[in-house]
Amino acid sequence: MSKSAPFQFGPRIEDDRVRFRFWAPKQQAPALVIDGVADPLPMQPVGDGWFEAAVPGGPGLRYRFRLDDGLEVPDPGSRHQPDDVHGPSEVIAPDAYEWHDRAWRGRPWHEAVVYELHVGTFTPEGTFRAAIDRLDHLARLGVTAIEVMPVADFPGTRNWGYDGVLPYAVEASYGRPDDFKAFVDAAHARGLMVLLDVVYNHFGPDGNYLPLYAPIFTDKHRTPWGEAVNVDDAASPAVRDFLIENAVYWVRDFHLDGLRLDAVHEIRDDGDLHVLDELRQRVAAAVPHRPVHIVLENEENDSGRLAREDGVARRFTAQWNDDVHHVLHVAVSGEDAGYYADYAGRTDLLGRALAEGFAFQGAHMPYRGSARGAPSGDLPPDAFVAFLQNHDQIGNRAFGDRITAIAPAEAVRAATAVVLLSPQIPMLFQGEEWGSRRPFPFFCDFTGDLADAVREGRRGEFARFPEFADPARRAEIPDPTAVDTFLSAKLDWSEPELPKHADILDWTRRLLSLRHAAIVPLLPLIGRGGSFRELGPGAVAIVWEIADGRQLQLAANLSAASVEADLDLGGDLLWRQGSVGSDHVGEWSVDWRIAGP
Template sequence: MSHFAFGPIIHEQGVLFRLWAPLQEKIGLRIDDGPLLPMTAADGGWRILDVKDAGAGTRYRFVLEDGLEIPDPASRHQPDGLKGPSEVVDPSHYLWRTPDWRGRPWEDSVVYELHVGAFTPEGTFKSAAAKLPYLADLGVTVIQLMPLAEFPGRWGWGYDGVLHYAPYSGYGAPDDLKAFVDEAHRHGLSVMLDVVYNHFGPDGNYMGLYAPLFTERHHTPWGAGINYDDTDSKLVRDYVIQNAIYWIDEFRMDGLRLDAVHAIDDTSDEHLLAELARRVRAAAGDRIVHLVVENEHNDPTLLERDATGMPLAYTAQWNDDIHHALHVAATGETVGYYADYQALPQDLGRALTEGFIYQGQEMPYRGSTRGGASAHLPAQAFIAFIQNHDQIGNRAFGDRLVDFAEDNALSAISAIYLLSPQIPMLFMGEEWASARPFPYFCDFDDDLNQKVREGRGKEMSRLPGFEPEHADKIPDPTSEETFLSAKVDWEECADDLAGNSLDFYKTLLAIRREKVIPLLKQTLQTASYQTEATRLDVSWRYDNAVLSLSVNLGADAVPAREETRGDILWRSHRDTDGLRAPWSVIWTIEAA
């Protein structure tokens, strides 16, 4: 018997179909192209029907009172896409080759974010699995997949998912995703999935017609808020929380990254985020599972630890503050939200030692306060990066740092974030300095596509990288050409320039594995920084060693604070006697 309340249940005689539809008087079920079968009303607004001889592979739709045929909101597979019939899947069909995998400690993590559809020419789970030996050799330990919940169209980022239990059919069948996770575990790699619970995609979302999915109590940039705290909200909460458990349980994901949790409004006694973390961790049992948030509010309470240092709810947060500081340092860009990150090198020192730069202060560009005190949290509560899907895709042309940052500056910020005690995250292709863009792309119906084009056009002039003289060349987010331009070019990886960058990343990740990660398993005693002109000196004191960084974030040489002490882990070799050269970076370690 399935322990999930949503979706069909396979049993010896057939399949029990069920749908929560309290807003409809009657619901029908259509198997394949057969006759309409009336479903039976059950307590709480449920409709159920037991169909003999149905089983794995059976395709079906629910039929509303007005005759509209819809997929199962808890469909496990949509072989013909979002608006086609749902297919019954037997969760026991796949035989795992790594049944004893229990996960990896968070301190070991080097995260690699990828989009399945753009990671390989084929854009499938199977083709992505073929690249796993490469990723293991690179030195990453965690693969973070951009959202997979079935979304509309032939391409998309995945953040407009509609059927949250069905892996996107364009990438392959559910067993193909399981095989990807299985193969990753065989190579010692964890797999995390990006999930979106702050809104549901607009195209192909029928759930509001038959269930109280939305509430006017809250509003979001996407419209009415999701009903997490209004009348009949319990099953809406269960739909989402059980979905989180489903990915951990049936697909053996090693964790989840929750998108834009600041947009989840909930006035319940136990906030949805707290209940989700509690129930997911309980369901995981003895497996190591990591929960990560994206949170524009920089709320440190989500990241609190118990007396042993274990997360009470969420393991870590994407640290936009450190990204913004590193980006401004390397590029000099101050457009948009980057305007609030010009206090270098002080901002970067604070981000490296305390996590958040803004801990309750007013942000001039934002026009409001942001964040809370975070210095008491371990460095591993923060994920550092210089590129990700958002920060590249939020540029007018989706261009990467390699296109507009000087080589020395880019190497410097790479060396900073890859060896810092915070958890580093790479974006696919970054390691070989890929110049392929990653613009926003989607494929909705004609009406929504036009609205996206118009909205993107209005917003372009405010995005980084916008140049008025090139406005007519901005990519159409709904075109196939834009999607294809985002596909990783693996031939790039073979040229000499890429080889130099790839060796650079491999070297730094090997140093991290051998020297930095052992420190993260100790207790951090103190973290401090000093600045002079454009020079930044940072120290982290652990139980038996001190990790130190000295970097010049400017284009002119500056005096070094003192003689280099301890063993040099890595240096850029651009220093002269007594001076810290432009974009010079030195990492050292010495006994405490």
């Protein structure tokens, strides 16, 4: 693992002492407060808003910084918060964990089958150590990459993770930093990559002390959370470094195989080198001897960020493909409210999203009220991550109900067969592999007025939907701050032992086994998106050209009515779900095959 210069943020252990660094340009004379030491220690200014102090000691030391007004705050670069976000920070030895993955060199992206999990609900215990015991299940399933929802420290003990306020500190309710390292180590031992979801577009509303002492935000840009993070102000390069070093920290020190960057369209940077591109460059430089995959969530569908050169990603590895989710969800559920309205009845968008990546490639999107996206057909399919479910698309529903609770089983199976054998990179959400019916509602651990505001705000979001026009109906929406709401999201690991769920699990395993045997070897040979034609409402035929002259072919009818079709069913059949013939595609039917020489 590549070693580089020490991080600017966070304490440095120097032999028998610890050097503390604090970037606080809004302060005149901050002080260091050590637990068990009566008097605060003045910190010395060292330029550019930085202050330093060194004291005897080592790992385990707990400390805070005292601001000019007497308020004591945790270290913004804290590695661990044993008493949550308002408590003292703890000095952690960066090299204490004994790694066993020295031979690990990562995996190429085209081999990825992604499994998104939330540490707190993945197991009854909700810890990294408990999650290790379930890694064999994932390896047997055919998963090759785990995507962990954010673990940066958040207030309380239950949260999706997008309200983090101390991005370097592992959430204490999940375990200590070495527990996360042990999880990654154990995953690598089973051939599993680990990617971490990180949030650089905002900070949570409780425990974020940064604005008190540093220019972390700017009124130059606005986001859904308020003022934007100040990454493009040349006068404050430390803000960029704070985020970029965090990415390097996770990948280098925790041996992670990649990152998923949350909502990058809300990271506003007008400079010559966008902060995301600098992040990518510095991560690659810090870990030069193995692949590091950086996956985007980007509402703008900017295909330029996914550009390839000689088959290699020049900037970012892939993007979550919300368009694929939307076309599939509308097809199997029949829902057409909100943004789903733009996809309802649009078989052309179904075909385009599956074949080319983005459904909207610069066209006007009525729900959005503006154009969205850019042409993506020249990109290889593995530039996109396809899914039928994820944390957002489940949890943003009023009751957090999964697709299995609202759509016919045969419809879900058809859509899943499309996703798992797609040349796009497939992703499953925890429990999806056995058809879990456990919900994944939004939950958090706020208190007081903030809890009231979140509770009412959550219910208010649904007031514009006809089914929630009645206040009594809105009152039935789970309280996101209630412990029971969190507990309802925990996976039930007895479900896979039930015959119905065991059958789905076996079916999923067989699909992924086929993917690894027949689809994965083709992906380096599929250099661009496919071509599609509409067969009828909800039914499409897609062809992807393979460099050796063969074709990967899909005929799919994601509707409840059979359609007539003129199909060439030559070549080798890989998978058939339902009824497909040369003259028809039956309801909820899928046919995958390889044709050609």
